[in-house]
Amino acid sequence: MKVSLLYFARFRQxxxxxxxxxxxAAGSTVADIIDSLAARGGIWQExxxxxxxxxxxxxxxxxxxxxxxxxxxxxxxxxxxxxx
Amino acid sequence: xxxxxxxxxxxxxxxxxxxxxDWLHAEAGASGAVVMFSGLVRGEQxxxxxxxxxxxxxxxxxxxxxxxxxxxxxxxxxxxxxWHRVGSMSVGEVIVLVGVTAAHRQxxxxxxxxxxxxxxxxxxxxxxxxGPQGEQWVEAxxxxxxxxxxxx
Numbered sequence: 001m002k003v004s005l006l007y008f009a010r011f012r013q014x015x016x017x018x019x020x021x022x023x024x025a026a027g028s029t030v031a032d033i034i035d036s037l038a039a040r041g042g043i044w045q046e047x048x049x050x051x052x053x054x055x056x057x058x059x060x061x062x063x064x065x066x067x068x069x070x071x072x073x074x075x076x077x078x079x080x081x082x083x084x
Numbered sequence: 085x086x087x088x089x090x091x092x093x094x095x096x097x098x099x100x101x102x103x104x105x106d107w108l109h110a111e112a113g114a115s116g117a118v119v120m121f122s123g124l125v126r127g128e129q130x131x132x133x134x135x136x137x138x139x140x141x142x143x144x145x146x147x148x149x150x151x152x153x154x155x156x157x158x159x160x161x162x163x164x165x166x167w168h169r170v171g172s173m174s175v176g177e178v179i180v181l182v183g184v185t186a187a188h189r190q191x192x193x194x195x196x197x198x199x200x201x202x203x204x205x206x207x208x209x210x211x212x213x214x215g216p217q218g219e220q221w222v223e224a225x226x227x228x229x230x231x232x233x234x235x236x
Contacts, residue, residue: 009138009210010221053224057208060143076140076208080224083137083168083209084123084180084200 001026001071003033008078014043024069030056031065033075053080088156089163092149094139096171099178104165108183115162117192120183121200127175132215137170137179140208144168147207155184155199159191166199168209198235205232 003024012018024033034056038049048054056063057076069075091107101122108118125135152164165183173179182200186192211222 006140008140008208009212012138013221055208057140057143060140060146062147062206076143078140078208079210079221081205081208082211082222082224083139083207084204084228 001028001069003028003069003071004074005033005037006074006076008076010079011047011077014047026071028069029065030058030063030067030069030075033069034065034077037077048077054078055080088161090149090152090156091163091165091167092145092152093167094141094144094148094170095167096169098173099167099169099181101178101181104167104181104183108163108165108185111162111185114187115185116187117189118183118185119189119192119196120165120181121196122178123180123200125173125175125177125179128213128215130215131217132175132213134172134174134214135179136172136212136214136219137168138210138212139168139170144170144208148203151199151202151206154202155195158198159184159186159195161186161191161195164195164199166203168203168207170209201228201231201235204228 004021006019034048038045055078058073148166152166156164161184163185167181169179184192184195213220
């Protein structure tokens with residue numbers, strides 16, 4: 001299935017990418033997709049491997065690591081928010 | 085209870101404290117209490133020249149509006165205002181304005197405090213400081229998460 005990924009703030013800047021479309025296995029969760037990004041190695045591993053703090057939103061709704069991602073969804077990944 | 089009026093905004097334009105204050109004071113008589121909070125860019129003894137706020141456009145507006153509505157459903161409020169600036173701003177400029185009006189001060193203080201705590205931990209906004217040492221993304225603080233937890 002196709003999933004659009006968005007990266008914000010430190011992630012966007014470190015990766016040098018703000019969006020991409022990936023192929024993910026049907027039934028993937030947010031955690032599965034984060035793991036697949038970490039497997040790219042290098043900076044991807046640094047940002048997304050292990051217990052690093054990653055927040056996620058699916059179609060602009062906050063999601064948890066266990067949330068299921070559907071074909072055509074937009075998954076945004078970002079560091080903990082720091083507004084206010 | 086009548087539904088509270090909500091005014092939420094995320095903008096690159098400098099926030100006008102007077103306009104916000106005027107809106108909050110427009111129903112003097114019905115509301116006995118107005119509480120307004122302004123968050124400003126701190127200079128940190130010369131360590132900060134400018135602050136840049138990035139946001140997830142679309143989602144940030146919706147989350148802010150939802151938080152204002154949540155607070156309005158929790159306390160008897162007449163008006164709820166939540167404005168947040170994005171983009172680049174200088175030391176001393178207003179980053180955020182939160183205000184509520186209520187019949188009495190207790191619920192106004194509580195609601196404003198709750199809205200601010202939730203805003204800091206829920207709205208997809210990120211700060212980057214720019215100063216003599218270069219630029220750096222601000223890290224989220226446990227203290228802010230704990231402050232938000234007490235309202236759940």
